[in-house]
Each structure stands twice: as C-alpha cells, then as structure tokens.
Amino acid sequence: MALDESEESDEIVIINEIKVAIDPMIKENVEGLTLDISGDGQGLSLLGDTGNCC
Template identity: 55%
Template sequence: MGLALDEPEEKDKVVNINEVVVAIDPDIEIYTENLTLDFSQEANGLVLAGNESNCC
C-alpha cells in the first residue's frame, strides 16, 4: 500500500478527513480503516500507522 500526493482517479472514493480531502482506491479501502497519517522524523516524511492486523 502506498501514499501519493496526486489528483483522485475516477474510481476513487473522495472523503474529507479533518479538513483534508483524501482519495481512497476502493480496492484497498478495507485496509485504510483506523489508520493515522503522521509525520515521522525517522522516515523524514509522512507515514501511515495503525491497523497492523489488516496489513498487506
């Protein structure tokens, strides 16, 4: 699973989360439940954290 800063594709589900517009591919939507978007100094960027029981 990845993260990209891009325009949504036609099939994406577009939602507003905490005033941030997010496009989610319906094929991976089940894996995005209970995830947190955070900044990691170790990774020097944005990371998705949580929901490790459904990890790919």
C-alpha cells in the same frame, strides 16, 4: 500512498478538513490507519496495523 490527483474511481472523503482520495480496492485495508507527519516535517507515515497493505 501517493500525493497526486485522484482517479475517477476513488472515493473522496474529508478527514480533519483535508480532502483524501481512497482507492476502493484498498479501502477496507486502510480503515483505522492514521496519517502522521514526521517530527522534522519532511515526510508522511501510515500508523497502525497495515497488514498486507501499502
């Protein structure tokens, strides 16, 4: 996971009014995951079964 500019090959989707760029090589690995902000607002986490991803 990175907070930077999207690559030309990324798939751009809008999730809860937020533009998200997804690398096609890991798209199937991140389906069903939830992006969550920490309780103190200082970080992001992926929630769910990440398996071999990320």
